[in-house]
Amino acid sequence: MRLLDFLFPERRNTALVARDRLKIVLAHERASRDAPDFLPALQQELLDVVGRYVEIRDDMLRVNVASAGETSLLEINVELDGANIKPVKNGAAAETKPKPRPVPIARPDPSSPPPWVKPG
Amino acid sequence: MAAKVIVLTSGKGGVGKTTSAAAVAAGLALRGHRTVVIDFDVGLRNLDLIMGCERRVVFDFINVINGDAKLNQALIKDKRNDSLYVFPTSQTRDKDALKRDGVERVLDELKETFDYIVCDSPAGIEHGAITALYFADVAIIVTNPEVSSVRDSDRIIGILASKSRRAERNMDPVAVHLLLTRYSPERVDRGEMLAIEDVKEILSIPMLGVIPESESVLRASNTGTPVVFDPESAAGQAYLDAVGRLLGEQREMRFLKTERRSFFRTLFGRA
Numbered sequence A: 001m002r003l004l005d006f007l008f009p010e011r012r013n014t015a016l017v018a019r020d021r022l023k024i025v026l027a028h029e030r031a032s033r034d035a036p037d038f039l040p041a042l043q044q045e046l047l048d049v050v051g052r053y054v055e056i057r058d059d060m061l062r063v064n065v066a067s068a069g070e071t072s073l074l075e076i077n078v079e080l081d082g083a084n085i086k087p088v089k090n091g092a093a094a095e096t097k098p099k100p101r102p103v104p105i106a107r108p109d110p111s112s113p114p115p116w117v118k119p120g
Numbered sequence B: 001m002a003a004k005v006i007v008l009t010s011g012k013g014g015v016g017k018t019t020s021a022a023a024v025a026a027g028l029a030l031r032g033h034r035t036v037v038i039d040f041d042v043g044l045r046n047l048d049l050i051m052g053c054e055r056r057v058v059f060d061f062i063n064v065i066n067g068d069a070k071l072n073q074a075l076i077k078d079k080r081n082d083s084l085y086v087f088p089t090s091q092t093r094d095k096d097a098l099k100r101d102g103v104e105r106v107l108d109e110l111k112e113t114f115d116y117i118v119c120d121s122p123a124g125i126e127h128g129a130i131t132a133l134y135f136a137d138v139a140i141i142v143t144n145p146e147v148s149s150v151r152d153s154d155r156i157i158g159i160l161a162s163k164s165r166r167a168e169r170n171m172d173p174v175a176v177h178l179l180l181t182r183y184s185p186e187r188v189d190r191g192e193m194l195a196i197e198d199v200k201e202i203l204s205i206p207m208l209g210v211i212p213e214s215e216s217v218l219r220a221s222n223t224g225t226p227v228v229f230d231p232e233s234a235a236g237q238a239y240l241d242a243v244g245r246l247l248g249e250q251r252e253m254r255f256l257k258t259e260r261r262s263f264f265r266t267l268f269g270r271a
Helices: A002-007 A014-033 A039-051 B017-030 B047-051 B061-065 B100-113 B127-134 B147-163 B185-189 B196-203 B215-223 B234-246 B263-268
Strands: A061-068 A071-078 B004-009 B035-039 B084-087 B116-120 B138-143 B175-183 B207-212
Touching: A014 B147, A014 B196, A039 A061, A039 A071, B004 B017, B004 B127, B017 B035, B017 B047, B017 B084, B017 B116, B017 B138, B017 B175, B017 B215, B017 B234, B035 B047, B035 B100, B047 B084, B047 B215, B061 B100, B100 B116, B100 B127, B116 B127, B127 B147, B138 B147, B138 B196, B147 B175, B147 B196, B175 B196, B196 B207, B207 B234, B215 B234
Parallel strands: B004 B116, B004 B138, B035 B084, B035 B116, B138 B175, B175 B207
Antiparallel strands: A061 A071
C-alpha cells in the first residue's frame, strides 16, 4: 500500500478548501458590513467594564446588530472561560466599598444632559 | 433607448478589468450599438494601450471635466469600428481630479450620443473606484476563480448596494453580473481551481460569462486589439457570448470542458 501511495499520491482538493474558507470569511464579513460605525467603540468599552470584574479576553465579547423588518436587535454576547467565573484580582468586585468613579459614557454632545436626566 | 452606464469593477487588481472593458465595449459596438469606453484609472492610464490608440491621445477625461477641452476633442474614434469610441484618462497624480459633479456632467453629455457608456474602474475601493461605480446602471464584477479575487468581489458588490447613486436615491438597484475570467477547466478538473458553481454560489449573482484562460488575451493586448476582434480566440468568442447575454439573449456557456488537444495541435495550434 505504501508503495501505491508513493506512486499515486492522493492530491488534496485545494479548490474545496478555498471554497469552504471563503464561505466562512464572507459570512463573517457580510454580517459586519452593514454594522453601525460605533460598534467597535461600544465593544471596547463593554470589554473594559466587564474586564474590571471578571477575566475576559477580547474575543470573548461580541457585539452584533441584526435587523429584520421593522425591528433592530443589538446583540451582546459575553462568553466566559470554563464553568466558573473568575473574578479579577484586586478588581472592582474585590473592593469592599466601590469607589465612585467617573464612568465614561459616549454621548453625541458632552454638554447635553445624559438621557436619564429629566428635562427642566 | 436611454443610454446605459456599465461599470466593470472588481476590487482586486490584475483580474482583467481593462481587458474585459475593452472586449465588452468592442462587442457592443460590433452589435451595432454606439459605445464609448471610459478609463477611470486616473494616473494609471492603460485602456488606450489595450484599445491600441495610445498615440492618438490629445485631451483626456480630466481636461473635459475641467472645461479645458470639448468632449469631441477628447473622444478617440476606433479605427476598426465606427460605433466605438475611447475616452482616455489623465496621467495626473492628483487623485481628486475626478470630481463627482464633473463626471456626472460629462456622462450626461455622453448619454445624448451613445447607447452604452462602459466605465473601466481602477482597482481598490478608493475615490476613483467609487466614482466609477457611482453612476452605474449595470455592474459587471470581473472575478478570477481565486480566493482573494472572490472576497474583493463580494466587498464591491456590497459597496454597489450601498454607495451607488441608485442605492442612495432608492431607485432600482444596479443590475450586478458576474464575469469569471482566467478560468481553466483543466485546473478545475484537477481540483486546483474554484469551479464556476462554487463562485456563483458564494457570490450569488447571475453569471454573465466565463472567459477561459487563453494565450490570445496577451496577444491581443500586445497588439492593442480588443480580443473580440480575433475570430480565432476562444476568449473573444466567450466575451461575445457575454455581450449577447448582456443584451438579453439566451446563450449557452461554451469553453467550459477540458479540451483534448491532438498532438498536432499541441505542436502547432493556437490557444
